[in-house]
Amino acid sequence: MNDLSLHILDIAENSINAGAKNIEIIVDENVENDKLILEINDDGKGMDRETVTKLTDPFFTSRKTRNVGLGIPLLLESANEADGSLTVNSEPGKGTKVWAVLKYSHIDRKPLGNMAETLISLMLFSDKTELFYRHIKNSNVFEFNTKDLKRQLNIGSLKEVKILNGIKNIISHKLSEL
C-alpha cells in the first residue's frame, strides 16, 4: 500500500464484510508526542483468538501467505517500518478493534494519503453500515457520521456519484483546515 488511507480503506472493508452496522474510524495526528494513531472499530461478527493470532503473527506476514488474508499483515508491516505497533482485539459476536500506533516523524512512515477518497469509497460499499469518523490534529477535531449526513440531506442512500463527489470535496476542505 502506498499510503495509510489505503490501509484504512482495506481494514474497514473487512468490517463491512464482517456485517458491521457501525464502523468508527479515528485518525489522531499527535505531533506533540510524535505519534500517528489509527483506529478502526466495528460491531461486526468478530474473530476467535486463533484467527487474530494468525493474522498478526509476523511469521505469517513475512510469508505473505494468502489463506490467512493479506490486509492486516500488510498494515502490521507498515506499522513496523515506522517503529510502530499494531493491536487487534476481537470478540466473536461483539466486534473488532484494530489499533495502529506509528512514529509520526519516522522517515519510513507512509504518508496519510487521501482520507476523503477512502471515506467515500466506504460509503459506496454499503448503505447499511454507518460510518463515524473522527480526525484529530493539533488539538483540532473534525468529525462527522453518515447517519447525520443522510438525515441532513433527507435521503436514505449516499450512493450517488454527485453526492459522493460533493461529500468528498467537503471532507477534503474540512481536513485541510485542521
Added chain:
Amino acid sequence: MPKITIADLEKIREDTKRTLNFRLGTCKAKITVHMGTCGIAAGARDILSSVMKEIEERKLMDVIVTNSGCAGLCSKEPMITVEMANEPAPVKYIDMTPAKIKKIFDSHILKNELVKEYALALGSEKTA
C-alpha cells in the same frame, strides 16, 4: 471544531433533487470497481475516482458505479466489470489506469463498442 454544516450540504441537496427526479429507474450501464486488498494496493481507489469523475463530467445520469471485493485475479488488478443493459454478458477489464477508463467511456459506455485490448480474454479467468 470543524463540522459539516447544513450550508455545506446545500449544493449537494439541490443536485440530489435534480438527479433523483431525472432517474427513471432504468440504467444504461453499471460499472463495478473491484476493491479487495490486491485491488486497493494496485490503485483501485484512483480508478474509482476516475470512473466517478467521468460520470460527473459527462453528466451521465444513467450510468451507475459500485465497488465490490476481490475479483480473484490479483495480478491483473485494478479491474472493473462493465454491465450494459443491452448486452447479454458483463465484461471485465484488467490493468486499469485513468487513461484507459476514459477510453472505455468514449467507446464502450457511450458507443457500445467493447475495448478489446483492455478486456479480459474469455476463458482466461482461471489462468492467473
